[in-house]
Amino acid sequence: xxxxxxxxxxADDISPAYLTALMAELVPGxxxxxxxxxxxxxxxxxxxxxxxxxxxxxxxxxxxxxxxPKRLIIKISRGVDKIMAPFYENEVNFYKHIRxxxxxxxxxxxxxxxxxxxxxxxxxxxxxxxxxxxxxxVLSPVSxxxxxxxxxxxxxxxxxxxxxxxxxxxxxxxWAGSHVEGKVAELLMYGAEPLIQHEIDTVSFKREMVQRLxxxxxxxxxxxxxxxxHQQSLxxxxxxxxxxxxxxxxxxxxxxxLLDWQLTCRGHxxxxxxxxxxxxxxxxxxxxxxxxxxxxxxxxxxxxxxTDPPSFEIxxxxxxxxxxxxxxxxxxxxxxxxxGWEINVMNHFRLTTAFEDHNTAQLIAEIS
Numbered sequence: 355x356x357x358x359x360x361x362x363x364x365a366d367d368i369s370p371a372y373l374t375a376l377m378a379e380l381v382p383g384x385x386x387x388x389x390x391x392x393x394x395x396x397x398x399x400x401x402x403x404x405x406x407x408x409x410x411x412x413x414x415x416x417x418x419x420x421x422x423p424k425r426l427i428i429k430i431s432r433g434v435d436k437i438m439a440p441f442y443e444n445e446v447n448f449y450k451h452i453r454x455x456x457x458x459x460x461x462x463x464x465x466x467x468x469x470x471x472x473x474x475x476x477x478x479x480x481x482x483x484x485x486x487x488x489x490x491x492v493l494s495p496v497s498x499x500x501x502x503x504x505x506x507x508x509x510x511x512x513x514x515x516x517x518x519x520x521x522x523x524x525x526x527x528x529w530a531g532s533h534v535e536g537k538v539a540e541l542l543m544y545g546a547e548p549l550i551q552h553e554i555d556t557v558s559f560k561r562e563m564v565q566r567l568x569x570x571x572x573x574x575x576x577x578x579x580x581x582x583x584h585q586q587s588l589x590x591x592x593x594x595x596x597x598x599x600x601x602x603x604x605x606x607x608x609x610x611x612l613l614d615w616q617l618t619c620r621g622h623x624x625x626x627x628x629x630x631x632x633x634x635x636x637x638x639x640x641x642x643x644x645x646x647x648x649x650x651x652x653x654x655x656x657x658x659x660x661t662d663p664p665s666f667e668i669x670x671x672x673x674x675x676x677x678x679x680x681x682x683x684x685x686x687x688x689x690x691x692x693x694g695w696e697i698n699v700m701n702h703f704r705l706t707t708a709f710e711d712h713n714t715a716q717l718i719a720e721i722s
Contacts, residue, residue, distance in 0.1 A: 377465035385415030439473035440537035441616035459611035504610035513658030515592035628676035674712030
């Protein structure tokens with residue numbers, strides 16, 4: 355079984371036998387006969403954040419299923435500690451149990467496994483560059499049409515699991531947890547608190563951005579917990595969980611897809627929408643277009659089958675509240691080494707500016 359495989363932490367250990375075993379569950383009958391490493395990116399290198407990525411060319415045995423890609427991307431653990439294990443396990447579960455049933459624009463997966471004893475994992479994905487995909491970040495200009503396309507994919511995801519009993523504690527997707535319960539929530543809301551305070555104390559621009567908001571690290575943490583407890587009483591769905599613009603991709607026609615499912619969980623629909631819009635647009639463009647984009651998303655949510663979607667007024671208020679998570683968890687947790695200086699600073703700048711624009715502190719105070 356995949357859970358018993360010894361997953362590699364470097365390209366050197368990715369063998370034909372290993373890939374054959376890893377891919378067997380999602381691609382029955384597959385045999386990998388050759389593996390050639392094309393490129394390997396390590397943690398903290400070339401904008402790779404919490405995991406490494408290895409591009410390989412492979413050959414298959416004659417009896418393997420047809421039309422399997424010859425180029426694969428293998429996402430592997432960074433191999434330095436176990437703190438990221440809940441994220442790795444979560445993403446493996448997404449690609450094994452959710453991606454196969456979803457008709458959304460997201461990478462195809464051909465294998466996934468997690469080993470609890472070592473906290474190592476691996477996910478075998480299509481190479482999106484073969485479809486001409488590009489990968490934007492907060493420094494990239496992204497058109498409003500592309501943002502609408504990504505919002506349409508969010509709406510598909512959210513509508514499919516809208517108020518689904520499968521996400522509840524006795525459902526088959528209970529492993530996803532929520533923003534207040536489960537392994538990922540425990541790590542983000544409690545385990546990450548010392549890391550976040552260390553970032554505030556030692557990184558000057560982060561410290562002064564927090565000071566500009568007239569708030570402290572512990573106050574941000576308490577407000578984020580209040581946000582999640584409040585939103586648990588509102589309609590729930592499956593959210594991608596970490597939907598900044600850097601976790602998307604764009605295809606040649608301008609349409610977009612969703613990447614990186616480490617933080618997927620049961621949550622409020624505006625969690626994904628607010629984070630995407632705020633990180634993808636300049637301050638001026640976000641101010642000019644955010645309301646229209648939320649209206650667009652809600653229309654798509656209804657078109658995808660949600661019969662009684664929340665009103666714009668309620669959703670836009672929660673949009674503003676969700677900025678608390680983006681400020682506290684989204685980027686205060688992220689060391690500069692993960693994405694580089696300018697990307698880190700720009701995400702903080704856009705999120706804290708939106709935080710002030712929406713008077714997020716007051717919106718949180720109203721529910722605390």
